[in-house]
Structure formats: structure tokens, C-alpha cells
Amino acid sequence: MTDQVLAAIDSSQFSTGVCDYAVWATNRLEAPLSFIHVIDNHPQTSEPDLTGNLGLGTREHLLEKLSDVEEQRAKLAREQGRLLLEDAKQRALHAGIAAPETMQRNGTLVETLVEQENSVRLLVVGKRGETAHQASGHLGSNLERVVREMHRPILMVPKAFTQPETVMMAFDGSNTARKGIEMLAKSPLFNGVTCHVVIVGAETAENRSQLDWALTILESAGYAAEGAIRAGDVEETLRAYKEEHAIDMLVMGAYGHSRIRQLLVGSTTTAMLRKAQLPVLILR
Secondary structure, eight states, X not given: OOSEEEEEOOSSTTHHHHHHHHHHHHHHHTOOEEEEEEEOOSOSSOOOOOOTTOOHHHHHHHHHHHHHHHHHHHHHHHHHHHHHHHHHHHHHHHTTOSOOEEEEEESOHHHHHHHHGGGEEEEXXXXXXXXXXXXXXXXXXXXXXXXXXXXXXXXXXXXXXXXXXXXXXXXOOOHHHHHHHHHHHHOGGGTTOEEEEEEESOOOHHHHHHHHHHHHHHHXXXXXXXXXXXXXXXXXXXXXXXXXXXXXXXXXXXXXXXXXXXXXXSSSOOHHHHHOOSOEEEEO
């Protein structure tokens, strides 16, 4: 299946949001939808040291028991994944998606998703996965690695779905940011949605020219577009604009080496992305 919306689900509380936003994107893009569940085969606990004074027969018996335990754990993981996929499929069918596909894979999450990327138009993932502590400020190393290594747009979503009516794109005027505006203009994902373009910086002729260019591109594509130039810290300024204009979704580019990129792929993600209860579309 090519040019599909691929939704990565697990047993975390974010999977409902992943499913619902994937359905929304599938309808908008008129693309096929697939759900994927990845079973990480790396053992959760290390094998205990069975040497010492244990006799050979005792050690072999314990190793057999450990093997049985691992086999049962693997079976349970596969069955849990199968049920999660079936629930997601039924939810998508109920929402009107004609033929959602499901797949279960063994391996690490990041490597498995990268293997799939040639067939992916949009990847939908939760802000945190099942292995991330709910109280943690971090999005998790898996998600940060996905952002670094995937070369497809990624929609990072919260637990609950909200119909997007206003989106905000952080824009820095670079060539790659311009490509992001052009991608946004060509995509049917935000048809009928108001697009806000925000430059964080000084009110200069250059920034005004960049903003006017971005708004012209979006308006020429039929979008209702608004823009602003705001001075201040990138994170704080974008957060304030988001709250002021009741933004439903953030759009950013994970490219280049701009200040905006540091929000996404720094050693730790910033407070805005950690705490925002909004979906974030990361363009590549």
C-alpha cells in the first residue's frame, strides 16, 4: 500500500487519539489507512545469574521455566496487539473508513517505522507511548528518534481528538521553511481551516516580506490565512499566540538548523511540546 496514512498504536492512553486523528487525516487526504502495532522483542528483564552452587539439573530446569515464561509473555503481547488493532479497525470502520488495514510487526518501534516510510504519506503517533511515564516531562526517546530518522510528515497527537479549525505554522523564512509553506498550500489536509503564520523576531522589512510571501502562497491556494511577527523567546511567543487565537494544531518543520528545529530535535524537547494538549504536524 502506497501513500497511506500509517497510525502507530499501543496500549497507552494516546491510542484513541491516534485512531481518531488518523481517521480525520485519511478523510482529508483521501488516502488508505493502516494501523500498525510493534512488539519489541527485547527482553524486559535480564536473565538472572543461575551459576554459583546450583547443580546442572537444577539450572537446566530453571532455564526451561524462564524460556516458558518468555514464550507466554510473547504470546500475550501478540494477542494484546491483535485486540488493539481490531479495536482500532472497528473504530475506523464505524467512522466511515472503507477498508482500514492492520499489521503487527516484531522489532524496535523506530526501525520498524523507518522500514515502512516509503509507503507512508503521513505517520500518526501519540505524544507518549506505553513505555513512557505519564508524569514525565519528556516525550520519550522513541518519539524523538522517529522525528530525527523519518523523512515523512509526522502528526503527533494528544489523547483526545478535537476537530482542527485553526492551525499555526512557526515560520522563520528559510528556504526549508518556505518549502513547508508550499507543502501546506498543496495539501488538502487543512481545506477550510484558518492558517496562522507566525514569525518570531523583530519587525523588519525582511521579516515582513517573508510573512507577506507566506500569506500570499496560502491565500492563492484558497486558504484563509493570517500572520504575525512577534518578538521574544520562540517557545514563549508561540505559546502565547496559540492561546490568544485558540489554535487547534501546530505545524512545524523538522529541518535545517533553525531555532524552530531545536524545539523538535534538541537533546530534550521543550516545554511547549511537552505540555501542549494540541496535535503537532511535523513537516519533513
